[in-house]
Amino acid sequence: MTRMVKNIILFAVAIILVPLSVANRHTVSIALNPFDPTDPRLTIPDVPLFWVIFACLGVGIVLGGIGAWAKQGKWRKEARMKRREADKWHKEADQLRELTEGGDPNQPRLPA
Secondary structure, eight states: OHHHHHHHHHHHHHHHHHHHHHHTOSEEEEEOOSSOTTOGGGEEEEEEHHHHHHHHHHHHHHHHHHHHHHHTHHHHHHHHHHHHHHHHHHHHHHHHHHHHHOOOTTSOOOOO
């Protein structure tokens, strides 16, 4: 089910991105110096506009993912602590089960 939904979403994105790419084929110059945009040392010449749009979209997705990951840090930490606690209790339950089910006859057993 999720695979089908993923394919539908990707198809919709492709329907939007292909015409956007075709419509924005002309080249632009990217000036990285805000004080002197004509400075040739900090200018990237002749880049197709759709590459700039896609690069900005990709950087935005990556930065948004990093921000979401950082914001969820406390929940991941709490989940790790709960997992360790659950493992400790499972180990203790296994030890008690082993004591009550038999095990070594020389070991003291718990009363039934």
